[in-house]
Amino acid sequence: MSAVKAKHQRLVLVLIALAALIAAGLLAAWALRNQASYFYLPADIAAKPPETGRAIRLGGMVQNGSIKTAPDGVTIHFIVGDGTNRVPVTFKGIVPDLFKEGSGVVAEGRMEAGGTFVADNLLAKHDEKYVPREMKDMTVAQARETVKETR
Amino acid sequence: MTAEFGLAALWFAAALALLQLVAGALALNPRGASLAAVVRPAAIVQGALALIAFGALISVFAATDLSVRLVAANSHSAKPLLYKIAGAWGNHEGSMLLWVTVMGLAGAFVAMVERRLPERTMLATLAGQAFVSLGFYAFLLFASNPFERLSPVPPEGQGLNPLLQDPGLAFHPPTLYLGYVGLSIAFSFAIGALVTREVGPAFARAMRPWVLGAWIFLTLGITAGSYWAYYELGWGGWWFWDPVENASLMPWLAATALLHSAGVLAARNALRAWTVMLGVVAFSMSMVGTFLVRSGILTSVHAFAVDPRRGTFILALLAIYIGGALTLFAIRAATVTEGERFAVTSREGALVFNNVMLTGALGIVLMGTLYPLVTEAFDEKVSVGPPYFNPMTAFFVLPMLVVLAVGPLLRWRRDNLARVRGMLLVPGLLALAGLGAAAVLVPGKVLPMIGLALAPALAVASLLPLRGRRLRQVKLPLWGMVVAHFGIAVALFGMASDSAFTTERLVAVRVGETTPVGPWQIRLAAIEPVAGPNWTALEATLQASYNGAAPALMHPQAREFWAPPQNTAESALHTRWNGQLYTVLGEQAEDGRWQLRLWWKPFVPLIWLGGMLIALGGLLALTGRVASDVRRLVARDKIAYRREKQGR
Numbered sequence: 001m002s003a004v005k006a007k008h009q010r011l012v013l014v015l016i017a018l019a020a021l022i023a024a025g026l027l028a029a030w031a032l033r034n035q036a037s038y039f040y041l042p043a044d045i046a047a048k049p050p051e052t053g054r055a056i057r058l059g060g061m062v063q064n065g066s067i068k069t070a071p072d073g074v075t076i077h078f079i080v081g082d083g084t085n086r087v088p089v090t091f092k093g094i095v096p097d098l099f100k101e102g103s104g105v106v107a108e109g110r111m112e113a114g115g116t117f118v119a120d121n122l123l124a125k126h127d128e129k130y131v132p133r134e135m136k137d138m139t140v141a142q143a144r145e146t147v148k149e150t151r
Numbered sequence: 152m153t154a155e156f157g158l159a160a161l162w163f164a165a166a167l168a169l170l171q172l173v174a175g176a177l178a179l180n181p182r183g184a185s186l187a188a189v190v191r192p193a194a195i196v197q198g199a200l201a202l203i204a205f206g207a208l209i210s211v212f213a214a215t216d217l218s219v220r221l222v223a224a225n226s227h228s229a230k231p232l233l234y235k236i237a238g239a240w241g242n243h244e245g246s247m248l249l250w251v252t253v254m255g256l257a258g259a260f261v262a263m264v265e266r267r268l269p270e271r272t273m274l275a276t277l278a279g280q281a282f283v284s285l286g287f288y289a290f291l292l293f294a295s296n297p298f299e300r301l302s303p304v305p306p307e308g309q310g311l312n313p314l315l316q317d318p319g320l321a322f323h324p325p326t327l328y329l330g331y332v333g334l335s336i337a338f339s340f341a342i343g344a345l346v347t348r349e350v351g352p353a354f355a356r357a358m359r360p361w362v363l364g365a366w367i368f369l370t371l372g373i374t375a376g377s378y379w380a381y382y383e384l385g386w387g388g389w390w391f392w393d394p395v396e397n398a399s400l401m402p403w404l405a406a407t408a409l410l411h412s413a414g415v416l417a418a419r420n421a422l423r424a425w426t427v428m429l430g431v432v433a434f435s436m437s438m439v440g441t442f443l444v445r446s447g448i449l450t451s452v453h454a455f456a457v458d459p460r461r462g463t464f465i466l467a468l469l470a471i472y473i474g475g476a477l478t479l480f481a482i483r484a485a486t487v488t489e490g491e492r493f494a495v496t497s498r499e500g501a502l503v504f505n506n507v508m509l510t511g512a513l514g515i516v517l518m519g520t521l522y523p524l525v526t527e528a529f530d531e532k533v534s535v536g537p538p539y540f541n542p543m544t545a546f547f548v549l550p551m552l553v554v555l556a557v558g559p560l561l562r563w564r565r566d567n568l569a570r571v572r573g574m575l576l577v578p579g580l581l582a583l584a585g586l587g588a589a590a591v592l593v594p595g596k597v598l599p600m601i602g603l604a605l606a607p608a609l610a611v612a613s614l615l616p617l618r619g620r621r622l623r624q625v626k627l628p629l630w631g632m633v634v635a636h637f638g639i640a641v642a643l644f645g646m647a648s649d650s651a652f653t654t655e656r657l658v659a660v661r662v663g664e665t666t667p668v669g670p671w672q673i674r675l676a677a678i679e680p681v682a683g684p685n686w687t688a689l690e691a692t693l694q695a696s697y698n699g700a701a702p703a704l705m706h707p708q709a710r711e712f713w714a715p716p717q718n719t720a721e722s723a724l725h726t727r728w729n730g731q732l733y734t735v736l737g738e739q740a741e742d743g744r745w746q747l748r749l750w751w752k753p754f755v756p757l758i759w760l761g762g763m764l765i766a767l768g769g770l771l772a773l774t775g776r777v778a779s780d781v782r783r784l785v786a787r788d789k790i791a792y793r794r795e796k797q798g799r
Contacts, residue, residue: 009492010489013425017507017510020507020510020511021514024515025518027515028514028519029518032539036522037533037534037535037538038531038533039533039534055536055538069741073742074657074659074746093748094735094737094746095737097718097719108536
């Protein structure tokens with residue numbers, strides 16, 4: 001092996017590097033397809049329900065009067081809507097400061113078998129300068145209907 | 152007045168960069184050789200002018216001159232002075248000014264002290280540095296003027312994002328930028344060497360200290376940024392694979408690879424074209440990161456600009472510089488002659504493996520960061536997080552760490568694994584024992600298990616290069632390598648321990664109640680209002696007792712800033728030798744109970760301790776290399792002086 005390599009070492013090194021890069025690229029592409037978490041609106045969930053247990057992001061408006069705190073004081077239940085559909089959400093944790101009824105939220109988590117979304121993390125609007133990317137479009141598209149509905 | 156002064160300095164600096172580029176390029180031609188004398192002074196004055204412009208911006212921020220639009224938009228008279236000053240770079244325009252300032256200073260520094268590079272390569276390098284600077288000067292002057300005036304003058308500023316009002320964060324961006332932008336030197340060196348075709352050990356030795364310097368700052372910046380995110384965001388995590396974090400990690404991976412390949416080039420005259428390419432790639436990653444962060448296509452705390460014109464501008468700069476450099480590389484790489492050969496089992500072989508794995512990890516991070524942008528173009532919104540990044544980067548990094556244990560023990564050119572087998576017995580057995588122990592302690596968690604098993608073995612293996620040497624005579628660069636590799640083992644243990652052993656507890660308690668987390672008993676003693684210069688807060692007093700010992704007091708706060716109006720949770724930490732207790736105060740429930748989020752994180756501070764050790768290793772190596780350079784230069788001058796005297 002060393003005799004062959006000594007003669008064409010540079011070529012071999014280039015080929016190894018290329019092979020490693022291609023392998024890394026393929027591996028990454030495969031993993032991205034499987035591991036990327038897709039963004040859903042409640043309407044998307046109604047139309048094409050995601051696999052239960054798969055990590056997704058759910059965005060929408062927190063419906064007025066829907067936030068309920070469980071007896072343990074740290075678990076909350078609320079409903080996220082987009083004007084046409086609604087999804088019940090459960091979250092255990094400290095909610096972000098601007099999380100409130102009638103305003104937008106993006107929840108990271110997964111659908112459970114019963115049709116409830118279990119959130120690991122809530123992203124609310126942080127301040128004027130920081131809005132989750134998905135929410136910017138959503139407020140344009142859905143806000144009017146949501147406001148109509150929640151009034 | 153100060154603002155106009157700063158703007159004028161900026162224009163003059165840009166003009167000097169143009170002069171530096173034109174004179175440097177012309178001087179490469181024999182007919183323009185007389186222009187060579189202009190290049191170094193131009194670089195030095197350009198750096199000084201950029202620094203003056205940056206000083207002017209700091210001074211308008213310190214004085215809260217609200218007639219400057221940038222100050223009005225990002226500062227507030229009630230802010231503490233430190234954050235007024237830090238506000239100068241806590242926004243898009245100011246951070247871009249910091250960018251060109253660091254680029255200018257780096258170029259000036261090279262012009263002043265670098266004496267090892269052949270003169271022609273030096274001219275091409277400084278011209279290259281000026282060429283890159285010019286694009287960013289244009290960006291500042293035409294699309295992001297930091298000194299723009301505002302009329303009418305508002306009565307009060309809008310304030311700085313409270314998340315950024317933290318002493319650690321005041322210094323985080325400058326540190327990171329020194330690293331991030333300092334890599335532009337490696338880029339310009341690579342361009343210079345490609346232009347003059349002088350790629351060799353001398354080039355690598357000249358480039359290495361500069362890369363090391365930038366890499367040390369980058370390492371410190373990433374470490375500090377990670378610790379900031381850990382305690383300031385209140386989520387208990389230390390790395391979120393946020394695009395902004397990735398933007399700093401990618402240049403670091405490339406620069407780490409570059410340091411190692413430059414070592415091969417300096418010592419053995421091999422990996423010639425590859426080293427040059429890494430020089431191009433490292434700073435290209437800095438620019439890609441800037442594009443991601445500053446163009447507004449990604450939203451995060453760091454994304455200031457939402458002006459699409461700016462994104463287009465940065466994209467155009469990226470295309471010109473990265474595209475241009477890669478084209479130059481493609482044309483010239485074939486003319487870079489093949490370096491010295493080596494066997495697979497050799498120091499070079501191990502370093503090639505290190506480089507391939509680092510590049511692979513870089514590719515993984517780059518793809519994961521760009522993927523959401525690609526799918527967005529097809530109207531599919533996705534986010535990519537830890538389920539992708541953790542296993543995928545580990546796939547490349549863990550094998551690299553195994554080779555890291557062996558590589559430094561191998562000889563250059565050709566070696567035999569049988570020779571080092573004896574030395575590796577102890578770390579090998581340690582790894583096996585660790586794997587057994589980890590399998591019992593944390594069954595099913597694959598990555599933490601491997602990390603816990605590998606870290607102690609790696610720590611021992613990293614010290615092996617010192618074996619059989621007199622410690623006093625060990626040279627600084629070798630100490631540097633040992634310390635940095637040991638730091639990797641330390642950080643790895645912290646990361647694995649955090650994933651494996653963290654206990655978390657989320658409860659609602661009344662004042663006076665006690666709740667356990669891990670070995671701790673935590674009593675909520677009181678909740679009181681407190682006030683700061685530009686915020687008010689509810690502050691909890693927690694009595695935290697470790698295994699029944701006398702309680703330590705902790706004070707997490709829920710803060711309310713009023714300019715801009717925003718609430719933040721200020722976590723409180725208690726550090727012991729074996730870990731950190733992390734507490735966050737949440738909301739008050741309707742029945743009067745308070746939410747508390749508590750984490751006991753065994754050995755988590757080792758992550759940042761490891762990061763600092765890695766940077767310290769870099770510093771030791773840099774000190775050693777610079778000292779020996781200085782000694783050599785002094786000796787050369789002495790000989791020249793003696794010859795002169797004898798000749799007379």
